[in-house]
Amino acid sequence: MNIENVLRETLADMAGEERPPHPDRFLRPGRERPARRPGRRPARSGLALAAAAAVTVLALGSTLAVRTLSDPDPRTSHTAVQPAPATVRVTVRPAMRLSDTLRRLATATGKPVGAFTEAAKDGTALGLPPYAEGGMEGFAYPGTYDIPTTATPADILASMVARFTRTAEQTGVAASPDPRDVVIIASLVEAESPAESDMPKVARVIRNRLDRGMSLQLDSTVLYGLGRYGVAASTRDLASRSPYNTYRRRGLPPGPIANPGEAALRAALNPAPGPWLHFVAVSPKTLKFAASDAEFLELVRERERNGRAR
Structure with missing residues (x-):
């Protein structure tokens, strides 16, 4: 008989059983067990008790796994794992x-x-x-x-x-009065800044020049309009009639020239306070700022000296 049938019959027996006797009945010597009531089946021992508990204990080495009888067979219950898409x-x-x-x-x-x-x-x-x-x-x-x-x-x-x-x-870019201008300025800041710490100052230079009606004079926009790359635009490049030539045209270029990240967007939205109107890359990784033409010319001379030293 399988264990499910044992459980079924045992539970049927238990349905009509009297309240269990006091434990003293089994502990006091010399007393006889009361006669079994007519029609009762003999009590089943260990197997029936295990079935009544409705669990099977499976010993696997030193690990015990407890599974109710209603659980599926562990050999056939593995859930199919779908591979993650590549x-x-x-x-x-x-x-x-x-x-x-x-x-x-x-x-x-x-x-x-x-x-x-x-x-x-x-x-x-x-x-x-x-x-x-x-x-x-x-x-x-x-x-x-x-x-x-x-x-x-x-x-x-x-x-x-x-x-x-x-x-x-x-x-806060999306909520600004002119988010398109912010994105354009951020793209210029991203293209012109050798380090993230330079970005708020570069943004301030751009804002200050726009506020004064000055042309931006950025080589990065000229080269973008020509579909080229480089450190500096040539004299011939500066003669270009591209709408991205910020030497010939005042104001912002017609659109972004690159994809800016969060730091550049924040800098364009919140430039550092300052009077600067120029910035010069005096070395590949060093940007310096000037508030006047005289300071600007001095930075240009420093860049030339650094170039000769290399």
Whole structure:
């Protein structure tokens, strides 16, 4: 008889049993057990008691696992574990242009760069904020992404836009009077600052020059308009008629020139207080600031001396 049948019969017996006798009955010597009532089945010993407890103790080495009778057989109860989808990790650093970002994503995922380029054109599908004016430059938020291999280019770019939107809300950029200007300035700050600590001062220089009606004269915008890279624009570059030539045109360029990170966005929104109108990279990692033309010329001479020393 299997243990389920033993349990069934034992429980049936127990349903009509009288209250159990006092323990003294078993402890006092010389007393006879009362006669069994007619029709009762003989009591079952160890097996029946184990069945009535409704548990089976399985000894596995030195480990005990307790399983009720209603539990499934452990040999057949393993839950199927679905493997996690495969992912690729991609890091998009601050100051990367959108064109470079799309190429990096294509290389990492093995998807055509043209598919990313096409996806980037649909600002509505990507969830771009209205002040992006449909362009994704400046809104592909930098950072490290674990991308499922099943994600489409549109999925990937939409996730970057979503992270930008969250950051813009957290920093107060989205609530500023002109969030587009903040993003453009942040992209300039990102491109021109060798260190994060320089960003609030660079933002102040840009704001001060805009407030005075001065041209920004930034080589980074000139080179962006020409689709080139470099440390400094040439004399020929400065003659360009590109709308990004901030030597010839006053005010901000028509759009961001790179994708800024949180530090640059915060700096653009809250520049450091100061009178500076110029900044000069006197060495590859050192930026100095000037409040007058005379101070500016001195910094230029320092840069030239450093260049000759190298």
